[in-house]
Amino acid sequence: MELLQKAIQERGTIIGDTIVKVDSFLNHEMDTALLYEIGQEFRRQFQHKPVTKIVTIEAGGIAPALMAGLAFNVPVVYAKKQKSLTMKGDVYIESVYSFTKQVHSNVTISKDRLSPEDHVLIIDDFLANGEAAAGLISILNQAGATVAGIGIVIEKSFQRGRSRLEELGIEVVSLARIARIGEGKIEFLNS
């Protein structure tokens, strides 16, 4: 997605060899017009799938997932990173490790919010090692729901997330695929 690659190049900040900070348009300040287009692009990429629901994980995934939900006209469920006092009753739960924050979190979705009839498109802002996506897949498996595919805004193709998910037989579509970060430059794969 050219508009997105342009935003990453021009408005992202490179930190070391593995991190590009996109706080200026994706996951702190959010460019609403760009996110709208991201939602539309996910719709185009997965229009062959019978998507009934979109699932993501707080907080970075909420905006692109919501815009995809708007494009598909389906509800969006975001997994929570800790059990709150108002989240009573039964939940599906999975432990997920964040390399960025260096913490384990319990990721939960209420059992009420998923059914075996659901065809779920997973959306997330980043794919690196695939920890979050694998956690969500485990939760969807617990619910007996079908994983329709995984849509990612920015993939770090030099990390193992994509191959790990493809080994599970799941279709992965990333709107921007970063081949390499280094010497102040970002190189993209043509997806």
Next chain:
Amino acid sequence: MELLQKAIQERGTIIGDTIVKVDSFLNHEMDTALLYEIGQEFRRQFQHKPVTKIVTIEAGGIAPALMAGLAFNVPVVYAKKQKSLTMKGDVYIESVYSFTKQVHSNVTISKDRLSPEDHVLIIDDFLANGEAAAGLISILNQAGATVAGIGIVIEKSFQRGRSRLEELGIEVVSLARIARIGEGKIEFLNS
């Protein structure tokens, strides 16, 4: 907003005398069509103000804020509840207490993301005691930005949030105002 009151009545779950759980359409599963209308309604309510940016707080505020940002065609910034490793550099910070989760959080916004030229509409999912909103106002004051107003999806009018914010001279618009929760019923104020 009638559509929203209807959703709260029909799809909300009452817990005790103070909590209505809206996990089925607002802050776990999200009804994208309803949230789109919520964004449009915030635009109508605040169209007299020169809004340049929308500010909210993760995670519950992100969806209504993003839809308001889409309606106003302005960027949205969400305050983070803890400082992550990729959030380097200077941040504005304020401590906020959550009665629901019974924890204090440090709420932060990067200094890069706000300027004294900004006219900021604060959006949040709930207004109860006004802790989160007061924290965001403090951050906007630190940045020298103008608070254009506060837009709330669901106000618990039996708690002190609104009066606390109005005492600061700030316009508060809530799309649903709950007068009373009890005996399995929700009563609304006509706003």
